[in-house]
Amino acid sequence: MSAKQAYVHAQWIIGRVIGTKMRKTAKVRVTRLVLDPYLLKYYNKRKTYFAHDALEQCTVGDVVLLKALPERRSKHVKHELAEIVYKVGNVIDPLTGKKVAGSKFLEPLTESAEPTEESLTEKIKELNISASSSARS
Numbered sequence: 001m002s003a004k005q006a007y008v009h010a011q012w013i014i015g016r017v018i019g020t021k022m023r024k025t026a027k028v029r030v031t032r033l034v035l036d037p038y039l040l041k042y043y044n045k046r047k048t049y050f051a052h053d054a055l056e057q058c059t060v061g062d063v064v065l066l067k068a069l070p071e072r073r074s075k076h077v078k079h080e081l082a083e084i085v086y087k088v089g090n091v092i093d094p095l096t097g098k099k100v101a102g103s104k105f106l107e108p109l110t111e112s113a114e115p116t117e118e119s120l121t122e123k124i125k126e127l128n129i130s131a132s133s134s135a136r137s
Helices: 117-127 131-136
Strands: 012-019 025-036 041-052 063-068 077-086
Touching: 012 041, 012 077, 025 063, 025 077, 041 063
Parallel strands: 041 077
Antiparallel strands: 012 025, 012 063, 025 041, 063 077
8 A cells, every 4th residue: 555645725724723642643633715606795604723832832723824744643633833923921021021921010110100291301302202303304
């Protein structure tokens, strides 16, 4: 018999990890938009893939990039984990630079949430910005 050849439609896939209970395997759900030709409306179509995660580094909720294997590793595993695109839990608020979980800050805010006018004028003076120079540009 010849070697098991796995035909995979897409070579690279991005999806969300929904399970990591199997050893060195991650269960990944891929969602894509499909147009209904009759209704002319898009709807979500999802498919579940099993991916080989040799280092067991991904957790549930991570967004990962999968790469198709040249031949399947087992009956269901046809992809391997290429990269963790977005690690769950490492969200940083762009304004404050502090870690956030949902709408709550994980680290305490040392400065007040609302900047005072004094601090704004001091920052403008530090940056040497004036209203007349910005109007000319």
